[in-house]
Amino acid sequence: MNDWLSQHNSSPVVLAQAQQPAETTTTPTTSADPVESGPLIPRSEYSLYASPILVFLLIMLVVIIGTRRLKIVPRGMQNFLELVVESLNGIPEMVMGPRGRQYAPFVSTFFLYILLVNLSGLIPGLKSGTASLSITVGLGVTAFFAVQYFGFRAKGIRYLTHFIGPVPLMAFLILPLELIAEFFRPVSLSFRLYGNIFGEEQIIHALSTQFFPLVAVLMLPLQIITSVLQALVFALLVTVYIALATEEHEEHKEHAVVEETAPAH
């Protein structure tokens, strides 16, 4: 089920094994090998791709049902959804002040999607989609291009000037550094998410196969915390990147606004 686990069973030693005459005594380690005894509920490798689809359908369903009959005074589901949207709007407003409101839909889409895909790993038989590098790299690259787009939209061609630093003479020193930092952002974003979720999955897998399976239940609260925290960190970092790309130079005014509107909770 885990390609990196099953793969190394048939790795280089097979060659050495062939020269060895047939050995009749089986080693005690063979029966205790963690790869042979599977987890409690077997998971297909393709369940990795089921979780993003599931999350997509879930979000679509909730949005379609929740926004069908909108009222001025919200009741029931609309009330709950408004609570969610209000608190998600708080993420960019906390970093950028009222200016952050326009980026709230983008950032909260990232947050909701990553949170739900992370949490879907808790469903038996499913695996978190973010434990696959292809999905997290997709998210990281999306964030990268979006930040460039927001930068150009907010500042026009002047956006490119922040790559060369404040002093034009020093540009040949600053430019490579800034470019490397800029292009490394999607890499660090996606590897952080992938490493956290994949590592968590592997620890739970190792615990449930090497010990009594219920020991792994102790790790599940930790997985919930990791899921929420990583979604929050991804959304916050994207917000900070957007804030850096779109900030204007009159910083004193901006900071004053941020201090005033920042919620103290």
Place this chain on the structure above:
Amino acid sequence: MVYFAALAIAIGLGTALAAFGCGLGQGNAVRGALEGVARQPEAQGRILVLMILGLALIESLTIYALVLGFRLITFLPATADVLKAIGTGH
């Protein structure tokens, strides 16, 4: 054989060393944040957010080491196979 031994030591030590440095760094960051909150309890919300952001950035270095370790583990043979190959099957 020496190759596999070196690989195994590298996998074990690499993540452990990264975790060591990460623990020091995160301890420093949390200490700073706690001192800030103790001095100014009303700034707790903003300090918490900034601390989590900083912790994530520090932690990502360890995560890189972890990902590298996971990649390197695929090059290690299983214990049973090695024992069979050496001929000391018990």
